[in-house]
Amino acid sequence: xxxxxxxxxxxxxxxxxxxxxxxxxxxxxxxxxxxxxxxxxxxxxxxxxxxxxxxxxxxxxxxxxxxxxxxxxxxxxxxxxxxxxxxxxxxxxxxxxxxxxxxxxxxxxxxxxxxxxxxxxxxxxxxxxxxxxxxxxxxxxxxxxxxxxxxxxxxxxxxxxxxxxxxxxxxxxxxxxxxxxxxxxxxxxxxxxxxxxxxxxxxxxxxxxxxxxxxxxxxxxxxxxxxxxxxxxxxxxxxxxxxxxxxxxxxxxxxxxxxxxxxxxxxxxxxxxxxxxxxxxxxxxxxxxxxxxxxxxxxxxxxxxxxxxxxxxxxxxxxxxxxxxxxxxxxxxxxxxxxxxxxxxxxxxxxxxxxxxxxxxxxxxxxxxxxxxxxxxxxxxxxxxxxxxxxxxxxxxxxxxxxxxxxxxxxxxxxxxxxxxxxxxxxxxxxxxxxxxxxxxxxxxxxxxxxxxxxxxxxxxxxxxxxxxxxxxxxxxxx
Amino acid sequence: xxxxxxxxxxxxxxxxxxxxxxxxxxxxxxxxxxxxxxxxxxxxxxxxxxxxxxxxxxxxxxxxxxxxxxxxxxxxxxxxxxxxxxxxxxxxxxxxxxxxxxxxxxxxxxxxxxxxxxxxxxxxxxxxxxxxxxxxxxxxxxxxxxxxxxxxxxxxxxxxxxxxxxxxxxxxxxxxxxxxxxxxxxxxxxxxxxxxxxxxxxxxxxxxxxxxxxxxxxxxxxxxxxxxxxxxxxxxxxxxxxxxxxxxxxxxxxxxxxxxxxxxxxxxxxxxxxxxxxxxxxxxxxxxxxxxxxxxxxxxxxxxxxxxxxxxxxxxxxxxxxxxxxxxxxxxxxxxxxxxxxxxxxxxxxxxxxxxxxxxxxxxxxxxxxxxxxxxxxxxxxxxxxxxxxxxxxxxxxxxxxxxxxxxxxxxxxxxxxxxxxxxxxxxxxxxxxxxxxxxxxxxxxxxxxxxxxxxxxxxxxxxxxxxxxxxxxxxxxx
Numbered sequence: 005x006x007x008x009x010x011x012x013x014x015x016x017x018x019x020x021x022x023x024x025x026x027x028x029x030x031x032x033x034x035x036x037x038x039x040x041x042x043x044x045x046x047x048x049x050x051x052x053x054x055x056x057x058x059x060x061x062x063x064x065x066x067x068x069x070x071x072x073x074x075x076x077x078x079x080x081x082x083x084x085x086x087x088x089x090x091x092x093x094x095x096x097x098x099x100x101x102x103x104x105x106x107x108x109x110x111x112x113x114x115x116x117x118x119x120x121x122x123x124x125x126x127x128x129x130x131x132x133x134x135x136x137x138x139x140x141x142x143x144x145x146x147x148x149x150x151x152x153x154x155x156x157x158x159x160x161x162x163x164x165x166x167x168x169x170x171x172x173x174x175x176x177x178x179x180x181x182x183x184x185x186x187x188x189x190x191x192x193x194x195x196x197x198x199x200x201x202x203x204x205x206x207x208x209x210x211x212x213x214x215x216x217x218x219x220x221x222x223x224x225x226x227x228x229x230x231x232x233x234x235x236x237x238x239x240x241x242x243x244x245x246x247x248x249x250x251x252x253x254x255x256x257x258x259x260x261x262x263x264x265x266x267x268x269x270x271x272x273x274x275x276x277x278x279x280x281x282x283x284x285x286x287x288x289x290x291x292x293x294x295x296x297x298x299x300x301x302x303x304x305x306x307x308x309x310x311x312x313x314x315x316x317x318x319x320x321x322x323x324x325x326x327x328x329x330x331x332x333x334x335x336x337x338x339x340x341x342x343x344x345x346x347x348x349x350x351x352x353x354x355x356x357x358x359x360x361x362x363x364x365x366x367x368x369x370x371x372x373x374x375x376x377x378x379x380x381x382x383x384x385x386x387x388x389x390x391x392x393x394x395x396x397x398x399x400x401x402x403x404x405x406x407x408x409x410x411x412x413x414x415x416x417x418x419x420x421x422x423x424x425x426x427x428x429x430x431x432x433x434x435x436x437x438x439x440x441x442x443x444x445x446x447x448x449x450x451x452x453x454x455x456x457x458x459x460x461x462x463x464x465x466x467x468x469x470x471x472x473x474x475x476x477x478x479x480x481x482x483x
Numbered sequence: 484x485x486x487x488x489x490x491x492x493x494x495x496x497x498x499x500x501x502x503x504x505x506x507x508x509x510x511x512x513x514x515x516x517x518x519x520x521x522x523x524x525x526x527x528x529x530x531x532x533x534x535x536x537x538x539x540x541x542x543x544x545x546x547x548x549x550x551x552x553x554x555x556x557x558x559x560x561x562x563x564x565x566x567x568x569x570x571x572x573x574x575x576x577x578x579x580x581x582x583x584x585x586x587x588x589x590x591x592x593x594x595x596x597x598x599x600x601x602x603x604x605x606x607x608x609x610x611x612x613x614x615x616x617x618x619x620x621x622x623x624x625x626x627x628x629x630x631x632x633x634x635x636x637x638x639x640x641x642x643x644x645x646x647x648x649x650x651x652x653x654x655x656x657x658x659x660x661x662x663x664x665x666x667x668x669x670x671x672x673x674x675x676x677x678x679x680x681x682x683x684x685x686x687x688x689x690x691x692x693x694x695x696x697x698x699x700x701x702x703x704x705x706x707x708x709x710x711x712x713x714x715x716x717x718x719x720x721x722x723x724x725x726x727x728x729x730x731x732x733x734x735x736x737x738x739x740x741x742x743x744x745x746x747x748x749x750x751x752x753x754x755x756x757x758x759x760x761x762x763x764x765x766x767x768x769x770x771x772x773x774x775x776x777x778x779x780x781x782x783x784x785x786x787x788x789x790x791x792x793x794x795x796x797x798x799x800x801x802x803x804x805x806x807x808x809x810x811x812x813x814x815x816x817x818x819x820x821x822x823x824x825x826x827x828x829x830x831x832x833x834x835x836x837x838x839x840x841x842x843x844x845x846x847x848x849x850x851x852x853x854x855x856x857x858x859x860x861x862x863x864x865x866x867x868x869x870x871x872x873x874x875x876x877x878x879x880x881x882x883x884x885x886x887x888x889x890x891x892x893x894x895x896x897x898x899x900x901x902x903x904x905x906x907x908x909x910x911x912x913x914x915x916x917x918x919x920x921x922x923x924x925x926x927x928x929x930x931x932x933x934x935x936x937x938x939x940x941x942x943x944x945x946x947x948x949x950x951x952x953x954x955x956x957x958x959x960x961x962x
Contacts, residue, residue, distance in 0.1 A: 037606065037609065037610065039555070039556055039602070039605065039606065040560060040563055040605050041556040041558050041559070041560060041563075041593070041602070044556035044557070044558065045556075046553065046554070046555050046556070046606050047553055047554040047555075048553055049551035049552065049553055049621070052551075052552045052553050052554055053551070053552070055554075056552065072528035072531075072532070073528065073531050073532070073535065074525065074526055074527055074528055074531050075525070075526040075531055075534075075626075075644060076518070076525050076526075077518055077520040077523035077524075077525070077642055078523070078557075078595070078626055078628065078642050079520050079523065079579075079642070080520070081519060081520060084519055084520075096586075097585050097586055098585050099584075099585065100558075100581045100583070100584050100585075100593075101581060101582065101583040101584075102579045102580060102581050102582075102595065103580065103581075103582045103583065104579070104580040104582065104592075105578075105579050105580075105630040105641075106576050106577050106578065106579075106630040107575075107576055113583075114520070114579075116557070116581065116595070123518070123520070126518065126519050127516065127518065127525050130516065131516065142528070146626070147554075147557055147625070149557065151584040151585040162584075163556055163557050163558070165554060
């Protein structure tokens, strides 16, 4: 354990104040910084490196399903935005408007893209003519702007980074298949790489994306029991195709409207990693996403041979394909342990004069601080095993937390009891009426997170109105 | 050679109209598309895949020099932009202004970043305190906006993609070293990967970046004899540090201003690839940057065994680490050859029933259409050698073109003769006076491209005013 507590003492404990703990971690782990640009953040190297790894992993998974990357403009002319009425109603209150270019006012104002359905639809209306042109499975990595009033690093900011996939298909079935496929790509990525268990399901009409026929979501649970929408996938049917005139000549030589989907995942997943895995010593990164997986920390590094031995271990680990670094700064080992823990590096190797003499090194896991003494000639192999175990354990721990914070409410009384004493997902039946969702929000501050694909009938009546209900819903407070 | 000329016939020859040829290639090779957003473009999959390869190569080279990636906001508050007067004068006429967020007018308008020196300086002023914090070698990949009046795909558009590196150092010497280092990274990348030879040099005061103490540049020559500024690296000295108050406590315990650099390369390099290597059949991509390096094209693909054999070859090539694809579309081989040539794929493999019988395949290079018949069991090795040779030959051909279009002018009469009959770089001496540069622009439409690092004294007097001159300058018309 860290002997030098300076870094640690500077962060608030999560039990005391979870929001402040979060803010402390993003600052002390040097993930972001505030800027002179209100509501926007600087993503610093330690934060951006996580995003680069998320990008690489997701991009590879997208491309395996036939997705190609493109880049569309940052700006949307107002009349283009207004062509699809639901979308514009959904986004108009929160877009930034460019009204002047150079020294002259613009004839038509441009909004800074909050999302790019309109631009992709306009592009596809020119690019799609025949069934031979379909499908187009395009994606772009970019930033988008939403003029949020209250902001928090990663979770809600006026500008954020994301990918947005936009596909166009000849049939409704194919669009539905793509919508579900991408939701599963997100779910697998979260579970396998970020060690974050998710609930897969469909959004209610109230919560779905403006203009979508159906929105699917993966929902995860943070350590404080609040939900985080972690990725969404939308089926638009032919609604945008009709608004933007995306028509193609089909095999039967008739003109048809095309079917579209979109799906996105954002930098808020870095917030999810922090809030699912972090602890009171700071960030805890799952080994598969960690930019640095192993920090080698020499003990008594001024003694002859120690730094050389530590550097040799680091080189061995790098050659074995592990992302390892050596911390040879002129600081105490305790300080370095504390830094490695704050930054969430999944394991550290301690090596000092006695270890060198014994031909061994000490591996310490970040998540549970378990120590393993290993012969140096087995180091790379053992580190790899330990990281793999840590990845699995982190997932299992997050799942156990999620499961132990998921409650079933069969009656309004039970819902009341749970919501007043616990925080987490509450599973309860819903009749399907928007009015009940509004009442749940009003009464308890909860929203329907999703109608899970894995349905169960846990009661006969709606948790809100008491009428017949056949939909199981996950309810919760959400970021 | 292509037997089916349909695609080819649709493009203008470069000898007839170079500008139209360029436009035809970017459209027919499906690199970009126009949009409803004036002055902005869509980068389509074939274009974006080139950019992804440029990114991967440059990013790796940056990181080898210790660069880390970050992300700063898209917006710059007006007062922050105005802190450095030269920069704001340089960029104010061409920025886009956001004046409204959501439904409310902004108290202070925000410009969409045309470049991020101001934001990085503001960030560094908070982030740099001690010599221990230095250097910071940060880079970001993003888009920037400049409100250009006339635009052309890749070469000049209102929004373009780039990387911008911004570093901060404790000493002037270290900043100068970094400035030159990054120029050399760009130069090596252009020559080794894009097969584009460059002239390395310094910009004159007239041509340097607004606010820079010194700007270094790499200049390349397009097929039509016009120059293209291909990458720049700026040393700001402590000018921004003084304007934005970036101070640090040095080892001697005194407070000092820091020194900064910035450097950028953009999607216009895709334009350079087109204009250096392209021909009248379309794009020609250097093998090291080509998203697809080899297209396998079956001949008489409906005959039994042909498609299987072609697919097997493609698999063999992919397993050997080559980026290979199979074109099994229901089109004639001639059409496919023509498409492969238009898209600039560096080589194709032709395989038909007779080849299968003979256990061979035909490799055809894109650049010179040289055919090589090889036994299938040697295919991967021979393709690799041929691609390597093609890469080298493309560089040598571009260098020979550049050299044969570089002219020395010792007197105004010689300059006159060259500029009226030729196009290319003109090397001539310059006295150092801004007035002479202005006159050269006025008289000949040329700008000083750079003062090359490799200086020679080819005359004693200024090409313009006839006074003593000791600087050799590359002059030219430029994109």
